[in-house]
Amino acid sequence: MGVKSMLSSMKELSLKLIRHKVTFPEKLKGGRIEKIGNYFHNIYSDYKVVAIETAESMREKPLKASAYITFLSAIGFLIKSNPNENSFTYSLMESANRLALVGQAIRSPKTEKHLRELVSNMRDSKLVHINLGVCSFMYEDNYTQGLGLYVAQCGKLKTPWLEIYKNIVDVGINGYWIYLEDAMKDYDVNENEWDETGNMTASSR
Secondary structure (H helix, E strand, O other), X not given: OOHHHHHHHHXXXXXXXXXXXXXXXXXXXXXXXXXXXXXXXXXXXXXXXXXXXXXXXXXXXXXXXXXXXXXXXXHHHHHHOOOOHHHHHHHHHHHHHHHHOOOHHHOOHHHHHHHHHHHHHHHOOOEEEEEOOOOEEEEEOOOOOOOOOHHHHOHHHOOOHHHHHHHEEEEEEOOEEHHHHHHOOOOOOOOOOEOOOOOEOHHHO
């Protein structure tokens, strides 16, 4: 049996199921149980027809179907691997520990400054996690979370949504925090250790 004939048979069977009504004993007809049964039967029939029509469309336009499947698979993967707030905390602590194992003389000042600011904001509960499904943002709020002052609780004084991007300190996607990963590149290289002539600076001696 070919694919075309098989799909045709499935469609005919589905249409028969749609026309078929769930039968109940006379004492149950018109009652709540019959209504619930017919409701779920209609839902099943609708999804059955959609599934068959989707299979036919995929057979007629395989390239378009492949593109849709690839796109949806990518979205599903990003949603599953989207890092949460605990992931950021763990990554930050791990990065701080790695930096602490490096001597002050060869430690990157840029990395140290970036991590110090993040740790300070986390200690003060100023970092807020925003989950967008496929990715996440960590942004620095103006006040400590849970602060009872009027300026911290008043909605009209909070940072507008369109300006939150100015306070974003990291972007998480596919299990990684982009800014944090970038800050840890060459964290054991002191950019100020040597001058332009190749001689060691006075502050590094």
